[in-house]
Amino acid sequence: MAETHTRTLDTTGATLRYDVRPGTGTDDRPLLLIGSPMDATGFTTLASHFPDRTVVTYDPRGVGRSERTDGAAESLPEEHADDLARLIEALGSGPVDLFASSGGAVNALALVARRGDLVHTLVAHEPPTAQLLPDREAALEACAGVHATYLREGWGPGMAAFLAVTSRKGPFPADWADEPAPSPAAFGLPTEDDGSRDDPLLGRNIRGCTSYRPDLAALRAAPTRIVVAAGKESEGEFAARAAAAVAEGLGTTLAVFPSHHGGFLGGEFGQHGAPAEFAETLRAVLNDDRD
CATH class of the missing domain: 3.40.50.1820 (Alpha/Beta hydrolase fold, catalytic domain)
Incomplete structure (x- = not known):
């Protein structure tokens, strides 16, 4: 080129x-x-x-x-x-x-x-x-949950939650929050929190994007x-x-x-x-x- x-x-x-x-x-x-x-x-x-x-x-x-x-x-x-x-x-x-x-x-x-x-x-x-989906409320809560997990536990757990949300097949059930939290180790992700909270995906964009x-x-x-x-x-x-x-x-x-x-x-x-x-x-x- x-x-x-x-x-x-x-x-x-x-x-x-x-x-x-x-x-x-x-x-x-x-x-x-x-x-x-x-x-x-x-x-x-x-x-x-x-x-x-x-x-x-x-x-x-x-x-x-x-x-x-x-x-x-x-x-x-x-x-x-x-x-x-x-x-x-x-x-x-x-x-x-x-x-x-x-x-x-x-x-x-x-x-x-x-x-x-x-x-x-x-x-x-x-x-x-998520706004046009029939399972809108559960989907929005799942995406907000990714952000909350990241703020609470750090990048590894937050990314594991993100991957679980994005790879799910079919609608989100109303009781999705009762499901076991995905393990970062299962995705080959770090389990220790490095203290940073400025990730562009998990911290800056996920809530605004998915709720638009x-x-x-x-x-x-x-x-x-x-x-x-x-x-x-x-x-x-x-x-x-x-x-x-x-x-x-x-x-x-x-x-x-x-x-x-x-x-x-x-x-x-x-x-x-x-x-x-x-x-x-x-x-x-x-x-x-x-x-």
Whole structure:
């Protein structure tokens, strides 16, 4: 790929770092790849499958190279949406195509509800919002429980609780809190508390992300083409069920992508999906409505 250019952008309460990889093709519409709280490094493999497109990645506020400057302990999708709007405007290219995964997909839905003029096509991959699920109350309590476990016991127990929530198949029962707490050791996680409480996932983003209610009316009225997607192997899991609920609320068909929640990963963070197949599917979806 062409040389990557890293840029800095000051927004309300944060200083963002983002990367621009110029493409070799004739398509002048940038492809913005976002996650949350995953930083830009998580899209290294996926970006490599789009050498013809100008690809933009960034570190969300409070993650990686992007610092929060307001001292806030937690981040909200509305804040991330404002950051994204400013970033797209700074590109000066007009509307972008946007692939957003996990918490990034929640933030992208918040962006399009407010500023649909900035996004041509949004592919929202497994947005983990609990608000549209039939087991909404139990799901929200489970996610809040992850945050509480982290604050009370530290990263290992908090991450074990997170993995138990995200890997559960099917609805959360009303008595989920009575289930035995998952053991960090069972997941190969540390059991000792290092005292830190600033983890981007468990501390800063999980409550705001999972409790965000998409504005379905605003999304349906937006000029943006919205495709909600979930991984084939994710069926029945929290984020995939949430994606199906969002698609239903928008009156669209859920797109099925290869692999799982991290299907685009090619070894980043020690995780592997099916990045070549994932990129092929993403390209087909993006090309399905070219002007």
